[in-house]
Amino acid sequence: MKIWRVIDLIQWTTEYFERHNIPNPRLDVELLLGHVLQKSRLQIYLNFDMPVFQEHLLVFRNLIKKRSAHTPVSYLTNHREFMSLDFYVDSRVLIPRPDTEILIEMVLEQQERPCRLLDIGTGCGAIAISLAVNLLDWEIVATDISAEALDVAQRNADKHNCANRITFLQGDLFEAVKELENTRFDWIVSNPPYVSIKDRSVLAPDVHNYEPEVALFAGVDGLNIIRRIIAEAPEFLNPKGKLVLEIGYNQSRDVQELIESSAMYSDCQFIQDYSGIERVVVAST
Ligand SMILES: C[S@@+](CC[C@H](N)C(=O)[O-])C[C@H]1O[C@@H](n2cnc3c(N)ncnc32)[C@H](O)[C@@H]1O
Known part of the structure; x- marks a missing residue:
């Protein structure tokens, strides 16, 4: 043999x-x-x-x-490295992408004092947990509409010894936050679903056959969730608070228009990814 x-x-x-x-x-x-x-x-x-x-x-x-x-490797191994941390992942959550590290690095670079931060659509907890590991005196709340995703996030928070510093809440965008005693944050961050349903066929089979639909798609133009976050976030931001969103490769002009047409924001800036695409937007109140 x-x-x-x-x-x-x-x-x-x-x-x-x-x-x-x-x-x-x-x-x-x-x-x-x-x-x-x-x-x-x-x-x-x-x-x-x-x-x-x-x-x-x-x-x-x-x-x-x-x-x-075409089952993604990370679903087969149940591991994904993100911000040099090992995350448990399975088919209940989106596999965290390197582009999202840009959003985290931006927050880490700008932090000056202990803050309250809200992560919307936390998935496996990639953003909330990476920040909690680096910012020991920050108070972090993380929400997701998917109870299954929150189970995975909780598991990762336990693994990285920060479960006592993150409050996980289930609900549609800001819904669950309204139940908190303090509903205001210095930072609201999110990597929301932003793929247009028209682009479904363009996605690699690894993605559209295996990753959760609720983590990917956001209506005909991909902006359904981003539009709602931009409209609702000011109600939950402290004065001089920041909204930081990851966006799709072709969405920066529409997102800029949404932010500039709201009287609630004073500033809007974009950060490019490694391919020169405007990938993260930062809006200040
Ligand atoms: C693109 S994934 C991002 C996951 C994780 N933050 C990351 O960066 O890897 C989007 C997440 O948003 C959640 N989501 C979708 N619609 C939502 C809604 N209306 N309210 C709260 N979370 C939502 C999904 O369940 C999914 O976990």
């Missing part, structure tokens, strides 16, 4: 994934094999000649089948 070594599996599966149009085939193989063998990518590199035995081969084969059907 053939003995499969780590390097044989990497080469065979990379070619297999290429034939199935899986983007980044080699990286995915290394992540999946590392997951099965409980090894980091570096350890995988250092153990190219190590034989892989039947029990691991069976598990790996099953993962290859699922990845070939």
Whole structure:
């Protein structure tokens, strides 16, 4: 019987994934094999000649089948690195994206004193938890309409020892916040759903077949949730408060118009992502 070594599996599966149009085939193989063998990518590199035995081969084969059907790697491994932290993820939540780190870095750069911050649509807790880990004296509230997402966020907050500093609330945008004693915040941040339903067919199958619809789509122009947040946020912001939103690649002009046509905001600025796209908007009251 053939003995499969780590390097044989990497080469065979990379070619297999290429034939199935899986983007980044080699990286995915290394992540999946590392997951099965409980090894980091570096350890995988250092153990190219190590034989892989039947029990691991069976598990790996099953993962290859699922990845070939475009199940995202992070849902198969239940891990995603974000802001250098390891987040638990599964199909109940959107997989956090590197672009969202821009929003967090912006808050970290501007923070001067302990503040109250609200994260709307927290998903796996990526934004709220990354901020809580870095800003030990901030008070953070995080909401989501999905109870399932909040279960995942709670799990991540426990994992990163900040559950006692984040209040998780379930509800539609600001609904649950209205029940709090103090409904005002210095910062309101969100990476809301912002994909147009017209763009569904343009999304990669990994995304539109597997990630939660409620985390992705926001009406015909993708602005349904952003429009509501911009309109409602001033009621929940302290004077000189900031609203920070991640937006879609083609939405900055519409978002600027929405903010500038409201008398409640005094300023509106955009931050570009690594491809030069205006990805984050910062509006001040
Ligand atoms: C794009 S995901 C962002 C998740 C996470 N903040 C991140 O950056 O990875 C959007 C999140 O908003 C939540 N959501 C969608 N509509 C909502 C609403 N009306 N009220 C509150 N949360 C909502 C979804 O359940 C999802 O978790």
